[in-house]
Amino acid sequence: MPHSCDVNCNYCKTQVPGTLPQTIKTMGEPHQYFLKHSVGSQVLPEPTTGECKVGKGHHYPHHHHHHHTHGEPGETISTAMPLRGIDITKLPVRGYTPPLVNVHRHHHHEEHRHDYLDERxxxxxxxxxxIIHLSKKHGLDLDGVRAKALERDLEQIATSLSYTMMAQRVHLDPHAMVGDAPTFQVHRARIRGSDFRSIVQDFExxxxxxxxxxxxxxxxxRSRYVGAAFNTIVSWFRLMIYNRPEQFLESETPKKHGLRNYFKCFGGCTILVVDIRLNLGIGRDRLTAIAQLxxxxxxxxxxxxxxxxxxxxxxxxxxxxxxxYFSYDGYSKSFSRGLLVSKSVPGSTAIARVTLPPITxxxxxxxxxxxxPLCESFYFLLLKGFLAGLEAYIRRAGDYGAGNGTRNYGLESEWELxxxxxxxxxxxxxxAGEIANTGDVMRAEKLADEAKSLLEESLVSIPVGYQRRVSLMSCFEIADAITA
Structure with missing residues (x-):
């Protein structure tokens, strides 16, 4: 049996006598809305025509507080929002039209979407x-998906770089501050006296x-001076190695500051990165720079x-x-430090940081x-990277043969030579670098000259499709005579 009472209407602030269901049916639409929300347990009667009439002709925010149906007859209006948790004094009054707000908007939509998958x-x-189902359904390349996931991972890392984060990625203890990193030896590869003279002239x-x-x-x-050390040495490789500098614009992301020189072997394989900073710093600043590297x-x-x-x-x-100097091995995901060593000098200490005195x-x-020593260490590292690049191209020539119908990769025997x-x-x-440290400069120069000739022979042995060179001076005498 219907409960009979005097119902307090929050719309007109009066008491309405009668039974609750009868009151809801007989009162106007504004009363219906506020009566319904006052009791919290009743629902509006189902429309007989299948048309939603709640708020029709009015602009009441209740239309956005319900999950209405506007479809076929027989579909019901959802239950009313309970009174608990609602501040009645903040509900709109007659004549006020508040801005429409979509309360169904989900905050952190992306997080909810990921949570949805994680829960299932x-x-x-x-x-x-x-993954197998999605790859078959959409024809996904799993290697490409993996690469894209890693790219996004690195993009996220770039916004919050720290040595603690990056050390864990390369199996290092963040608290050891790079002290636990494995080391590799950096040697001095002797540069002939005439070649070193041209480098010094560039610096001057x-x-x-x-x-x-x-x-x-x-x-x-700062990069101008670093370039002076590399200009002459890199030119010996005849574009088999070339430098591609990249300037980053100023931004709030620390990773995007500075300038980096990417040395690529045969145009495709990156073998060396020179990361130029205003100050290497000490302590946390140095660790942050290493993390970014x-x-x-x-x-x-x-x-x-x-x-x-x-x-x-x-x-x-x-x-x-x-x-x-540092090195990153993508196969083992390891990161190591380079130490400049001199085997010919007994008791010499390996150097972790090579420093030039103030030029003035x-x-x-x-x-x-x-x-x-600095330039000769650069020469050694470029030779080291060049060998790694040759080995990589030997493997590719072995995998694909001399060509795959669209490109000539060269014979494996050519790369091996x-x-x-x-x-x-x-x-x-x-x-030659070790002998020079003993004081026998004449013999060191002879060996350095032989080494330079062997490098020339190596470059000539590379498949013709990969050989290219910028050559101007061979035509200088003829051109100069014509222009004169």
């Missing part, structure tokens, strides 16, 4: 089954043009993998005056003596 895929087996020219490195407050300015090397490794290459990538962290404060002799010559060139140049 509760095991590794279930995840594998879902740039010093007079741009001033000392500390005067430049941008990475682009790890992320950069990991990204380069991903790009190499897309092209079918798997090579260790060398990283040089520098500020124009100080230089540190040191004497010419002091600066040149400090510059030679080039590799053998390059190994001899590396060994002789390192031997």
């Amino acid at each position: 895929i509760l095991s590794r087996k279930g995840a594998e089954s879902a 020219t740039l010093g007079n043009q741009y001033g000392p490195p500390p005067d430049h407050l941008t990475e682009a300015g 790890i992320a950069e090397l990991e990204t380069c490794n991903l790009n190499n993998e897309k092209q079918g290459f798997m090579v260790p990538i060398i990283g040089i962290l520098c500020d124009g005056s100080s230089f540190e 404060q040191a004497t010419g002799v002091e600066y040149i003596r400090a510059l030679r 080039a590799l053998a010559k390059a190994v001899f060139a590396r060994n002789k140049s390192v031997e």
Whole structure:
């Protein structure tokens, strides 16, 4: 039997006598709405025509507080929102039309969507089954999906880089502050005296043009001096190795500051990254710079993998005056430090950071003596990367043969001959560097000259499709005579 009482209407602030169901039917639509919400347990009667009449002709926010149906007859209006949790004093009054707000909007929609999947895929087996099903249904390339996932992962890392995060990715203890990283040896590969002279001339020219490195407050300015050390050495490889610098715009993301030089082998495989900073710093600042270098090397490794290459990538962290060496192995996901060593000097200490003296404060002799080991370490690292690039192309030639119908990859025997010559060139140049440290400069120069010839032979042995060179000076005499 219907309950009889005096109902307090929150719309007109009066008591309405009678039974509750009868009151709801007889009162106007505004009363219906507020009566319904006052009791919290009653529902509006189902429309007989199938048409939703709630709020018809009025602008009441209740239309957005219910899940209405506007379809076929017989569909019901959902139960009313209970009184508990609703502040009645804040409900709209007659004549006020509040802005329409979609209260069904889901906050953090993306998180909810991921949570939806996580709640339903509760095991590794279930995840594998879902991936297989989706890959078959949509024709997905699983290798491409993996690469895209890693790219997004690296993008997310870039917004919150820390050494703690990156150290764990390369199996290091964050609290050891790189002290637990494995090491590799960096040697001095002897540069002939005539070649080193041209490098020193480049430094002198740039010093007079741009001033000392500390005067430049941008990475682009500091890079001029780093470029002087690489200009002559890289040109020996005849575009088999070339530099692709990339300037990042200023942003709030620390990873996107600075300038990086990417040295690519045969145009496709990144073998060396020079990361130029305004200040390497100490403590946390240094660790942050190392973390950013790890992320950069990991990204380069991903790009190499897309092209079918798997090579260790060398990283040089520098500020124009100080230089540190690192290496990233994508196969084992390991990160190691390079130490400049000298086997020929008994009791010598391996150097983790090579530093040039201030160019305006040191004497010419002091600066040149400090510059030679640095340049020779660069030569060694480029040779090391060149060997890794040759090995990668040998593997690809073995996998695809001389060609796949669209591109000539060259004969595997050609790549192997080039590799053998390059190994001899590396060994002789390192031997020459060790002998020079003993004081036998004449013999060191002879070995350095032999090493340079072996490098030339290695470059000539590379398949013709990969050989290219910018050659201007061979035509200089003829051109100069014509223009004169």
